[in-house]
Amino acid sequence: MRIGIFGAGGMAEALGGQWAKAGHEVMVAARDRAKAAEISPRVGTWAETARASEVILLAVPAASVTEVLAMAGNLAGKVLIDCTNAVGPGAVLTVPDQAARIAAAAVGAHVVKAFNLCHVDVWRMTPPVFGGRPLAVPICGDKVGEVSELVRDLGCVPLVAGGLDRAALMEATMAFTVGLWFDGHDAQACFPPLPA
Template sequence: MRIGILGTGNMADALGGQWARRGHDVTIGGRDPGRAADLAQRIGARAGTLAEAAGAADVVLLAVPHAALRSVLAAVPLQGRVVIDCTNPVEHGRLTDDRISVADAAPGARVVKAFNLCHVDVWRMTPPVFGGRPLSVPLCGDAVDVVAPLVEDLGCRPVDAGGLDRIGLLEATAAFMIGLWFAGEDAQAVLPPLPA
């Protein structure tokens, strides 16, 4: 699959590197061409501008800080693309007041919220398995079927968690869990396993 990654930070590195190693055609696009080139070389991808990364892709990963999301979405045409949003509108364990709906800001894109519940180091694991169970990754949006195989490529289990109307719930869950982790709590221990 052709994957364009918008961003050059840790999530771009972790997810982009995993997908490149699994044979996907990955292009890194960044606001800083030097950082994009360095990351692309490190993970075995190509580098380009934000627009080039999006334009060459079947799927686009938004891996920029939430504060930069508005300017990136205004600068890059995403119509007709599947867009994975892994950003979190969270500061200090709380949802920010400046939340952005990627579906509204990128009309014509097919948006999926995913990969936002785990720390970046989890996405560097091959595969992320805990207590013998592969990590489950909730997917909310209107192109879950396209993104699910990319989740499986990481050794994880995709979970269809609903449509675009459930993205806010997934973001609120991230804020809640991040708050617990920063407080030193084991967030995974909050809910019992399904057999219970």
Template sequence: MRIGIVGTGNMAEALGTQWAAAGHELLVGGRDAARAAALAERIGARAGGLADAAAFGDAVLLALPYDAAVEAAAVLPLRGQALIDCSNPVGAGFTLVTEGGPSAARRIADAAPGAHVVKAFNVCHEGVWRLTPPVFDGRPLTVPLCGDDEGALTLVRELVKDLGCEPVAAGGLERAGLLEATAALLIGLWVGEGVDAQAIAPPRAFATGGH
């Protein structure tokens, strides 16, 4: 698969490294040509500008902070690609800066009507995506996906599996805000309170009162 990576930060490197190792063809695009070239060399990809990465991929990873992601989505040359939004609109106090309005994913989709946005990879720290694979207590990590286009979802499911993870349908893009709120809650527990956030949910057998 051809994958464009828009951005040169930690998420771009973590996911790009795994996908390059899985045999995909990558092009890293950044505003800073030197940073894009350096990242591309580290992960075994080509380098270019933001527009080059967007035009290159069958799937495009939008690996930018939320504010920059919306701005970039509005100008990128996207023509029907799967656009993966991994951003978290989390501000001070681990609150959503999008509270009361559309989700980050919806705002990105509205800014880029030529793309099929899939919300994914936003719940975990970039360090998790560097694990090969992310398996905990013998159980592969599950990655929830929100999107409206089945073709785009199919591509992203393949990319999830390339990480050694299991994709799970979390609904259409209208539910992406729930994923973003989940990330805000978990980050607040992990970082703000030092709590093992996994401990807040019972095993599935007990989730609805059964056992």
């Protein structure tokens, strides 16, 4: 798969590196081209990376999203994976329904919310398995096939959680669980296993 990555931070490096190891073609666009080149030898502008890619991971700070999408140009028909989290101090959402905001700015793109629930270090694990159980990755959007494949390439289990209209629930879940973790609580302990 031809994957574009917008951004050169931790999420871009962790996910992009794993996908490159899995045999995908990865191209990176970022303000810092030298940092982008550390992720992939293929570096382009926002627009060049968008044109060259079937799937694009949006891994830039939430405050930069609309500016980056405007510079990327026409994204119609592209699968745009939103892993961003618009949170401020105290794990409070600063932009409710960030995925809907992204969809409005990327007209014609297939926006899919995924990879936003875990810390970057989890995505560096090969594979992310806890207590013998592979990590499940919720996906909200209408083009889940491509994203499901990328989830499986990480050694994780895709969990199709509905359309993009449910992404706001995933964003709120992230803020809630991160707040618990910051306070020293095991958020996962809130949920019994399925057989229970």
